[in-house]
Amino acid sequence: MMRGALVGLRARHEDDIPILEDELHGDVVTASRAQGRPWRPLTPGSKQSQFAVDDAEQGHVPFSVVELDGGTLVGTATLWGIDDHSRSAHIGLGLLPAARGKGYAGDVVATLCHYGFVVRGLHRLQIETLSDNAAMLRAAERNGFVREGVLRSSAWVMGEFLDEVLLGLLAREWRPAA
Numbered sequence: 001m002m003r004g005a006l007v008g009l010r011a012r013h014e015d016d017i018p019i020l021e022d023e024l025h026g027d028v029v030t031a032s033r034a035q036g037r038p039w040r041p042l043t044p045g046s047k048q049s050q051f052a053v054d055d056a057e058q059g060h061v062p063f064s065v066v067e068l069d070g071g072t073l074v075g076t077a078t079l080w081g082i083d084d085h086s087r088s089a090h091i092g093l094g095l096l097p098a099a100r101g102k103g104y105a106g107d108v109v110a111t112l113c114h115y116g117f118v119v120r121g122l123h124r125l126q127i128e129t130l131s132d133n134a135a136m137l138r139a140a141e142r143n144g145f146v147r148e149g150v151l152r153s154s155a156w157v158m159g160e161f162l163d164e165v166l167l168g169l170l171a172r173e174w175r176p177a178a
Contacts, residue, residue, distance in 0.1 A: 002063070002119075004111035005177065007104050009063035009077050012053045016064045016073055018044065020051040023096045024076065032158050033130055034094055051076065058082070061115075065093070065108055074099035077108045079116055087123035089116055093136075105139035110177055113143055117171045124170055130155060131163040145169045 002009040025031050025042060032039045035050070042049060053062055059082045065075040075095035082089040093108045109127075116122045127145060129136040141147075145167040153161035 001066075002111050002115050003068065004107040004114075006068060006102075006107045007074065007111065008066050008068050008071075009108070009111050009115070010066060012051065012062050012064045012076075017049055017051045019073055019096075020064075020076055020094075021049055024094045025050065027097070029158060030094075033133075034092075036155060065095070065099075065104065067099075074104055075108070077112055079112055079120070082120070082122075087121065088126065089120070089122055089124075090126050090128070091116070092127075100135070105135055106142050109139045109143045109145075113169065113174055114176060117174055118176075122171065124168060126169075127167045128164050129167070130157070131165050137165060137167075140167045140169075143169070144173055144175055146173075 021042060021044070024034075028039050051062070054060075059080070061079045061082070063077045064073055065077050066073055073096070075093060078092040079089045080092060091109060091112050093105060093112070095104055113125060116125050127136070127140050128151075129140070131150065146169065147165055148168045149166045151164040151166060154164045155162045
């Protein structure tokens with residue numbers, strides 16, 4: 001398990017999937033904002049679940065996020081789009097509704113940075129988020145990510161186009177938590 005200050009990132013367990021499907025995918029608005037594609041219902045136990053893990057997939061590393069104090073599942077974190085040639089990847093995360101507003105997002109981002117830069121030896125990490133996602137923007141910027149641009153009206157979400165913010169962090173700029 002990768003440990004942060006408040007949360008741990010561990011392998012996805014089979015019994016995590018129904019919880020993540022119910023609390024993250026089952027929330028139509030939040031899922032639509034996070035996925036970048038139209039929401040559709042998912043049959044319980046489906047192998048098409050975005051939370052199912054394919055251990056053979058090398059460009060996508062999914063984690064379950066758990067509280068260090070007690071081990072309760074609080075969300076999901078992902079290093080995705082891993083490019084071994086350019087040594088870059090993207091960061092994504094989703095917290096269960098009960099876990100939001102507790103400072104976990106910043107800790108997840110910090111722990112993913114450690115994994116990306118120290119464990120994987122990457123040079124660049126990137127985050128794309130909707131411009132009104134204040135919690136993710138705050139978590140990214142507190143970890144040293146820099147706003148590199150705005151993709152105007154690039155995301156179709158629940159009947160409207162929204163802007164996305166592109167943030168980046170280079171290994172040489174990263175300052176791990178003490």
